[in-house]
Amino acid sequence: MSVTVGSRAAGIGSAGRRGKTIRSDLWVQLEARSRGGIELELISRVEAYYGDAIRAQVEEVLAALGVTDARVTLEDAGALPFVIQARLEAAALAASVAPAGDARPARTAALPPPPPRARMRRSRLYLPGNEPKFFMSAGLYAPDGIILDLEDSVHPDAKPAARLVVRNALRCVDFGSAERMVRINQLPLGLEDLAAVVPEGPEMILIPKVETVDQVREVDDAIDGILSGSGDSGSPEAADADRPLWLMPILESALGIENAFEIAGASPRIAAITIGLEDYSADLGVPKTEEGDESAWARQRLVNAAKAAGVQAIDSVYGQVDDLEGLKRWGERSRGMGYEGMGCVHPRQIRVIHEAFRPPAAQVEKALKIVAAYEQARAEGRGVVSLGSKMIDPPVVRQAQTLVEQARALGLTNTGSEDAATGATDKDTGSEADR
Amino acid sequence: MTTATKPTDKPPRGPSRSAGGMVPNALGRLIPSEVNGREAVPFKGVGKHEPDGRKQAPPIRSCRDYPADGDKRVDSLEEAFRRCGLSDGMVISSHHHLRDGDRVGMMALEAAARLGVKDVMWFPSASFPCQAPVIDLMEAGVVHHIEGSLNGPLGDYCSRGKMRGLGVLRSHGGRWQAIQDGEVKIDVAVIAAPSADPFGNCDGSHGPSACGSLGFALADSIYAEHVIVVTDNLVPFPCIPWQIQGNNVDYVVEVESIGDPEKIVSGTTRITRSPERLMIARNVARLLKETGIMREGFSFQAGAGGIALAFVDYLAELMREAGVKARFVRGGSTRYLVELLEEGLTDYILDGQTFDLDGVRSIGSDPRHVATSPFTSYNFHGKGNFASMVDAVVLGATEVDVHFNANVNTHSDGRLLHGIGGWQNCLASGCSILAVPSFRDRIPVIKDEVTTVTGPGELIDVVATERGIAINPRRQDLLDAVRGSDLPIRPIEEIQREVEELCGGKPRKARVTDVPVAVIKWVDGTVIDTVYQVAE
Numbered sequence: 012m013s014v015t016v017g018s019r020a021a022g023i024g025s026a027g028r029r030g031k032t033i034r035s036d037l038w039v040q041l042e043a044r045s046r047g048g049i050e051l052e053l054i055s056r057v058e059a060y061y062g063d064a065i066r067a068q069v070e071e072v073l074a075a076l077g078v079t080d081a082r083v084t085l086e087d088a089g090a091l092p093f094v095i096q097a098r099l100e101a102a103a104l105a106a107s108v109a110p111a112g113d114a115r116p117a118r119t120a121a122l123p124p125p126p127p128r129a130r131m132r133r134s135r136l137y138l139p140g141n142e143p144k145f146f147m148s149a150g151l152y153a154p155d156g157i158i159l160d161l162e163d164s165v166h167p168d169a170k171p172a173a174r175l176v177v178r179n180a181l182r183c184v185d186f187g188s189a190e191r192m193v194r195i196n197q198l199p200l201g202l203e204d205l206a207a208v209v210p211e212g213p214e215m216i217l218i219p220k221v222e223t224v225d226q227v228r229e230v231d232d233a234i235d236g237i238l239s240g241s242g243d244s245g246s247p248e249a250a251d252a253d254r255p256l257w258l259m260p261i262l263e264s265a266l267g268i269e270n271a272f273e274i275a276g277a278s279p280r281i282a283a284i285t286i287g288l289e290d291y292s293a294d295l296g297v298p299k300t301e302e303g304d305e306s307a308w309a310r311q312r313l314v315n316a317a318k319a320a321g322v323q324a325i326d327s328v329y330g331q332v333d334d335l336e337g338l339k340r341w342g343e344r345s346r347g348m349g350y351e352g353m354g355c356v357h358p359r360q361i362r363v364i365h366e367a368f369r370p371p372a373a374q375v376e377k378a379l380k381i382v383a384a385y386e387q388a389r390a391e392g393r394g395v396v397s398l399g400s401k402m403i404d405p406p407v408v409r410q411a412q413t414l415v416e417q418a419r420a421l422g423l424t425n426t427g428s429e430d431a432a433t434g435a436t437d438k439d440t441g442s443e444a445d446r
Numbered sequence: 447m448t449t450a451t452k453p454t455d456k457p458p459r460g461p462s463r464s465a466g467g468m469v470p471n472a473l474g475r476l477i478p479s480e481v482n483g484r485e486a487v488p489f490k491g492v493g494k495h496e497p498d499g500r501k502q503a504p505p506i507r508s509c510r511d512y513p514a515d516g517d518k519r520v521d522s523l524e525e526a527f528r529r530c531g532l533s534d535g536m537v538i539s540s541h542h543h544l545r546d547g548d549r550v551g552m553m554a555l556e557a558a559a560r561l562g563v564k565d566v567m568w569f570p571s572a573s574f575p576c577q578a579p580v581i582d583l584m585e586a587g588v589v590h591h592i593e594g595s596l597n598g599p600l601g602d603y604c605s606r607g608k609m610r611g612l613g614v615l616r617s618h619g620g621r622w623q624a625i626q627d628g629e630v631k632i633d634v635a636v637i638a639a640p641s642a643d644p645f646g647n648c649d650g651s652h653g654p655s656a657c658g659s660l661g662f663a664l665a666d667s668i669y670a671e672h673v674i675v676v677t678d679n680l681v682p683f684p685c686i687p688w689q690i691q692g693n694n695v696d697y698v699v700e701v702e703s704i705g706d707p708e709k710i711v712s713g714t715t716r717i718t719r720s721p722e723r724l725m726i727a728r729n730v731a732r733l734l735k736e737t738g739i740m741r742e743g744f745s746f747q748a749g750a751g752g753i754a755l756a757f758v759d760y761l762a763e764l765m766r767e768a769g770v771k772a773r774f775v776r777g778g779s780t781r782y783l784v785e786l787l788e789e790g791l792t793d794y795i796l797d798g799q800t801f802d803l804d805g806v807r808s809i810g811s812d813p814r815h816v817a818t819s820p821f822t823s824y825n826f827h828g829k830g831n832f833a834s835m836v837d838a839v840v841l842g843a844t845e846v847d848v849h850f851n852a853n854v855n856t857h858s859d860g861r862l863l864h865g866i867g868g869w870q871n872c873l874a875s876g877c878s879i880l881a882v883p884s885f886r887d888r889i890p891v892i893k894d895e896v897t898t899v900t901g902p903g904e905l906i907d908v909v910a911t912e913r914g915i916a917i918n919p920r921r922q923d924l925l926d927a928v929r930g931s932d933l934p935i936r937p938i939e940e941i942q943r944e945v946e947e948l949c950g951g952k953p954r955k956a957r958v959t960d961v962p963v964a965v966i967k968w969v970d971g972t973v974i975d976t977v978y979q980v981a982e
């Protein structure tokens with residue numbers, strides 16, 4: 012497959028996918044040569060429209076990579092330019108043609124504003140990192156986050172190629188208002204993922220199969236190293252001191268759950284922790300069930316650890332894509348346990364999850380009354396907040412304030428909220444708040 | 447009338463298929479002045495063409511020439527053809543009720559070949575991939591050319607300039623119009639019948655090859671010189687119900703099988719799982735609600751494509767929430783329309799064709815599920831038709847342009863891809879919505895100018911993509927109705943620009959020659975555009 016590194020007669024490398032069912036992707040084979048220039052054989056489903064554009068791009072990318080002599084075979088199924096670039100570079104890497112230069116595509120997607128640590132994270136849509144056809148529309152479904160996955164959804168042989176697709180996506184794909192997350196591989200492979208993606212300024216890194224504090228610290232240190240040097244690597248935006256890069260460790264084993272609290276506090280970059288139920292159940296040696304009895308303690312333990320450490324608790328995914336009713340039940344129960352969001356494996360789950368994690372109207376109404384009563388008491392200089400005949404304790408007020416804030420962010424307080432708030436001191440409506 | 451599509455500088459076409467030159471129509475598209483030996487009328491604008499004269503009629507026949515016992519059976523199609531006097535240059539028609547499972551179209555043309563007949567014009571209501579062997583019959587000189595939908599291998603054959611005559615593509619309504627006004631005179635109509643009696647009464651709702659309605663064959667049965675019914679399910683007189691009347695039928699031929707049931711209807715039609723398409727479908731359903739089109743007693747039509755099915759499902763949800771029901775929905779019927787009917791969300795299904803087994807079961811058993819024909823639904827020469835009474839229709843397209851013109855016939859490379867079906871006819875509805883992805887693979891769907899105009903932008907009200915919904919500026923009423931809603935309403939040019947950026951620039955235009963290979967008819971029989979031979 013490869014010969015001596017540094018020799019320009021290096022070898023043959025390929026990347027990408029081909030076949031009748033492949034769409035919006037391509038397969039590239041690059042055979043390095045010692046002379047003869049670039050010889051390109053192009054078969055493209057969009058030859059009639061973009062054949063010339065593809066040829067020009069191949070020339071440009073290879074020049075930027077410093078590849079001057081090679082035979083390149085390209086089978087294209089309508090891939091977008093950022094995918095073509097990634098596959099070419101991956102093929103050159105696989106052929107052990109060391110990239111001589113920075114061939115990254117120009118940044119066409121603006122960096123989203125830096126998200127606050129506690130931004131809303133109800134839904135995060137998993138996008139397999141080596142399936143670029145799913146990327147373009149992901150932002151249109153308006154999930155709170157998207158996860159470009161380099162771990163379980165990517166075949167081990169395709170890791171280097173997927174890494175470049177994900178890197179390019181962070182530069183070229185508009186994911187709308189979604190927080191852009193990358194799930195890296197377990198270390199040490201994950202270090203290569205970090206080196207490729209951190210300079211592109213994602214908003215969050217998901218660390219898989221975390222069991223110890225040290226695993227988080229290793230990632231944290233690697234990020235520090237990359238960010239301190241990335242001003243030179245052409246991505247000054249990512250190195251901006253004001254631009255946070257959040258971490259979300261995924262706890263997927265019995266040991267990880269035992270160490271949940273320490274892990275949650277392992278780095279100031281941690282904004283949330285989450286649980287991986289498939290692996291966790293496997294670790295226990297029991298099947299994962301719809302009711303989830305086997306993981307009940309782990310799930311509640313994770314919530315408790317997260318709250319104790321002051322980070323968000325985020326739930327696993329619900330795998331039955333067609334069972335939207337089941338998803339709704341799962342999501343509502345999850346919210347009830349203290350989780351603030353969960354993963355999605357298909358865009359159609361997003362709407363259901365947002366619905367499930369929406370605070371119920373009655374709760375919002377009650378919280379509005381409590382907040383109004385609190386405001387009134389403060390205005391009147393009273394230390395004791397009461398609603399009807401019931402005294403309200405400070406933690407209940409704080410919880411109500413959080414809920415009202417969340418409801419406002421979701422636009423749930425527009426209708427009837429004023430009435431509810433002003434009605435707060437009425438005896439008859441006060442009874443609702445007594446329970 | 448729009449003149450958005452500018453005339454292009456194309457020299458007159460070669461002399462092989464017509465003696466005339468090219469003339470511009472009202473859209474500025476160049477069209478042959480003569481098509482297959484007949485003078486062609488250029489498209490004049492929507493509703494501008496005023497036909498005159500009288501309708502075509504078959505010769506007078508009398509019952510004395512037919513068996514008094516009503517038994518019109520003959521042994522074979524050859525024998526039937528012989529008795530009809532089939533000869534060189536005649537027109538044979540067949541129908542696509544059995545879709546890709548049809549055996550009768552090929553059976554008829556092969557029987558003609560065995561009789562040594564040459565230069566037949568085949569006039570199918572639509573062609574399917576199973577009829578690719580017609581290419582061999584064209585090569586052998588049995589079939590001269592095809593006037594009907596041309597797709598797959600047949601579309602390719604025509605696009606490469608190999609067919610002797612010009613392809614003529616008509617809508618379902620346009621086919622009826624062409625038969626009725628004598629533009630096409632059918633010499634022998636061959637009707638595939640899932641059930642028939644010896645008298646020739648026949649129907650599509652029962653039998654091993656049941657397919658639903660036989661509406662596409664109705665015109666042929668009334669206006670053709672001779673009518674042959676071919677069945678694999680002969681029942682004693684009377685065949686009940688009968689959609690085709692035996693009084694119009696000359697001969698009945700019994701065969702072992704008229705079609706492959708596996709390919710006649712889908713066992714089940716399934717909603718798309720593509721998230722983009724689901725999103726488009728949901729937004730279109732919401733658009734109907736926001737614009738107030740979805741109201742008590744409204745009507746709509748949607749086909750059997752993935753987006754259309756999902757649209758029906760989402761709309762049903764909104765109808766339930768709002769507590770309204772439709773007076774009628776127009777099929778292509780599927781399980782999803784049948785469920786609406788059975789749930790009471792619509793009073794009737796007026797069905798043009800039946801796409802799945804639930805549809806077949808329903809049309810055969812539920813009196814509220816009614817078979818229609820292109821005459822009732824689409825015909826330009828009728829005293830009105832249903833299409834213009836439908837409140838909203840959801841259709842697809844291969845391309846649209848910034849002037850809202852749309853193409854369903856050719857691929858962006860100029861190759862013939864699809865027939866028109868009822869697509870043009872449906873544009874008469876109160877709100878015509880094209881539900882299309884904003885790009886396929888890397889190819890943007892919104893163009894500066896469509897490769898082929900199948901429908902004029904004047905009649906296309908909404909283009910709904912996953913990246914936004916563009917409302918035709920001519921429909922200020924719709925724009926006003928959605929103001930303040932959170933639907934992603936955007937100018938069509940803005941969506942076009944976004945997609946072109948994503949795809950890496952505008953696609954190169956199709957490379958075609960200046961040799962016409964087919965014409966696209968408008969619903970009134972005028973010619974709206976020309977399809978050219980592709981550059982090899």
